[in-house]
Amino acid sequence: MRDLKEIQLAMQPPMVEGDHDFGSVSDKIGDITLKKKTPFHWFIGFGIAFIVAQLLMMTVTTLLARGIGIWGNNQPVGWAFDIINFVWWIGIGHAGTLISAILLLLNQKWRTSINRFAEAMTLFAVACAAMFPLLHTGRPWLAAYWLFPYPNTMGIWPQFRSPLIWDVFAVSTYATISLLFWYVGLIPDLATLRDRAKNKYFKFLYGIFSWGWRGSARHWHRYEIAYLILAGISTPLVLSVHSIVSFDFSVSQVPGWHATFFPPYFVAGAIYAGFAMVLILCIPLRVWYGMKDFITDTHLIYMGKVMLATGLIVVYSYVMEAFFGWYSASQYEQFMIYNRIWTGPYWYMYWLLILCNGMSIQLLWFKRFRESPFWLFLISIVVSIGMWLERFVIIVTSLNRDFLPSSWAMYSPTMFDWSMFIGTIGFFFTLIYLFVRFLPIISIFEVRTLLPAANVHGHPSDFDESVLGVEYTYDRTDPPNK
Amino acid sequence: MKENLYGLLAEFDSPTELVDAANAVREAGYTKTDAFSPFPIHEIDEALGIKRSILPVLIFFGGITGTLLGVSLQVFVHYIDYPLNVGGRPFLSWLSFVPPAYELTILLAGFTAVFGMLFLNGLPRPYHPVFNVPRFALATREKFFLLIESADPKYGYDDTRALLQRLDPQEVFDVPE
Numbered sequence: 001m002r003d004l005k006e007i008q009l010a011m012q013p014p015m016v017e018g019d020h021d022f023g024s025v026s027d028k029i030g031d032i033t034l035k036k037k038t039p040f041h042w043f044i045g046f047g048i049a050f051i052v053a054q055l056l057m058m059t060v061t062t063l064l065a066r067g068i069g070i071w072g073n074n075q076p077v078g079w080a081f082d083i084i085n086f087v088w089w090i091g092i093g094h095a096g097t098l099i100s101a102i103l104l105l106l107n108q109k110w111r112t113s114i115n116r117f118a119e120a121m122t123l124f125a126v127a128c129a130a131m132f133p134l135l136h137t138g139r140p141w142l143a144a145y146w147l148f149p150y151p152n153t154m155g156i157w158p159q160f161r162s163p164l165i166w167d168v169f170a171v172s173t174y175a176t177i178s179l180l181f182w183y184v185g186l187i188p189d190l191a192t193l194r195d196r197a198k199n200k201y202f203k204f205l206y207g208i209f210s211w212g213w214r215g216s217a218r219h220w221h222r223y224e225i226a227y228l229i230l231a232g233i234s235t236p237l238v239l240s241v242h243s244i245v246s247f248d249f250s251v252s253q254v255p256g257w258h259a260t261f262f263p264p265y266f267v268a269g270a271i272y273a274g275f276a277m278v279l280i281l282c283i284p285l286r287v288w289y290g291m292k293d294f295i296t297d298t299h300l301i302y303m304g305k306v307m308l309a310t311g312l313i314v315v316y317s318y319v320m321e322a323f324f325g326w327y328s329a330s331q332y333e334q335f336m337i338y339n340r341i342w343t344g345p346y347w348y349m350y351w352l353l354i355l356c357n358g359m360s361i362q363l364l365w366f367k368r369f370r371e372s373p374f375w376l377f378l379i380s381i382v383v384s385i386g387m388w389l390e391r392f393v394i395i396v397t398s399l400n401r402d403f404l405p406s407s408w409a410m411y412s413p414t415m416f417d418w419s420m421f422i423g424t425i426g427f428f429f430t431l432i433y434l435f436v437r438f439l440p441i442i443s444i445f446e447v448r449t450l451l452p453a454a455n456v457h458g459h460p461s462d463f464d465e466s467v468l469g470v471e472y473t474y475d476r477t478d479p480p481n482k
Numbered sequence: 483m484k485e486n487l488y489g490l491l492a493e494f495d496s497p498t499e500l501v502d503a504a505n506a507v508r509e510a511g512y513t514k515t516d517a518f519s520p521f522p523i524h525e526i527d528e529a530l531g532i533k534r535s536i537l538p539v540l541i542f543f544g545g546i547t548g549t550l551l552g553v554s555l556q557v558f559v560h561y562i563d564y565p566l567n568v569g570g571r572p573f574l575s576w577l578s579f580v581p582p583a584y585e586l587t588i589l590l591a592g593f594t595a596v597f598g599m600l601f602l603n604g605l606p607r608p609y610h611p612v613f614n615v616p617r618f619a620l621a622t623r624e625k626f627f628l629l630i631e632s633a634d635p636k637y638g639y640d641d642t643r644a645l646l647q648r649l650d651p652q653e654v655f656d657v658p659e
Contacts, residue, residue, distance in 0.1 A: 022624035157559040166581040173585040177592045195619035211606035215621045217517040217526045219603045222535045226599035237588045448521040456525045
């Protein structure tokens, strides 16, 4: 008689499809970087992304030469695209940490084949995010003493009572820990590539970056401890980062920002946007690189379900936001919500947001849409747009009509606002393309542990028997896994 | 009897064989042993008699250092070095010191986890005698290896080789120094 855990394990849908052994897994994933000719579509995609990234370079150059006046920010809308895009990118990053850390702690096996590139996505998204506040300072070379407690001859310090400085600590810690987590996961795989590479330069480079990893049992022992503890500390970290990002707003007095429910609202929105981006990346990736054995339809369905769940939390937050505005009995809050939804100049942005974030995901209730990669891809793009609109609505509609009508003003982005935003998207995809080309996109050693042969005392026949046993005991007529 | 060997390396096909062999070698009294596998195998820790690492303790103290650093930094800045009256709020407004101290806790714990792991593992170490065996390149791919070092008190070339052969490996290799 097997224990319950093993029976549950046997009844899960397989996380690796096809007929694979340890060697074929290593080849299939490793060969993308080592053996196969770089596919033509890689050059096309990389070329487009790289060209689009030049928009960022152009904007940053102009910005440093002429100052942040090239953006459309004004009074009272002192924060606009810079913080919208910052929050949008940071949010996208959160799904990577959720997949790599929280799902690891929850023992969700399906995270294994998507965690590597989800973590890469986190790193690149945080890099894009960090650019916005840094460049919003106008003179980023002075940011060392504006942002960090750098002892300077003027004897001044950052204000630690401000959420903006909490943000500096949260985001820089998040970027560092994400990098460490990603790199630690890469070490054994880099060793695999080192031992397999024929080109001596690549062999040398992979050798350097794998630090001489040789798969010793003692090393694995400490490695697993370090990996698990990193996951354990990343979990509260990722929740704290977006909570602190939301404090940037909720600690202020501005109507529409001053709300206690912002932290969970923002965290749910971040995971929602992040899973959308993971789907946008992995649906084409698994087709182009023939990774359907590892990123199975089951993975996509699970991600669709996470998106539906977090999306519903976000929709609930929209309802609560309107309710709080009405229930606050503060005329400014009440005005803000009417202005945002109905009477204000940006009312259509709000309804676009509801359409993208609230309506579109309702399709995921239905199996037909959830199981179709095409629809998942489409819905993910719509959700990404919706999450950007959400930040626009929160930031611009709250600021452009605040307390005194005499200080109201409209906001419209300039060409440089758009070129910077679109440029970071190009930069993001440039990095993603380089990552896909030079590093293993799926964690090879973790996929090996998913194979039945990795089980020390287990024999596949035991599993069949135990599942059959359950069927007889409970008189089940439907086959397992369905 | 061969001289100048680092040890003997036996190759196995599956993790189950490796764990069984490691158990047998430990029961035969060998202590300077190691196993190499392409992925972590939890059963091997017990089979080889690997003690639980001190790493979690180090990480705990790394985290505590981060907390203390964060708290003392902020208390120094806002209470000792440059007290700034903002709307009559207390100088020692400890609630607002929580987020930076918390982030520094995680940062230093993370650094300790990664660099502590590498340090205790003796990495980076680009060269190791086991790399002299050409088949060892498969240890990061699909094969499982068991090593007995020549420094082991029970080591004797012929005896040890015979023991490893009895464990039904694919092959037993001499590992040159």
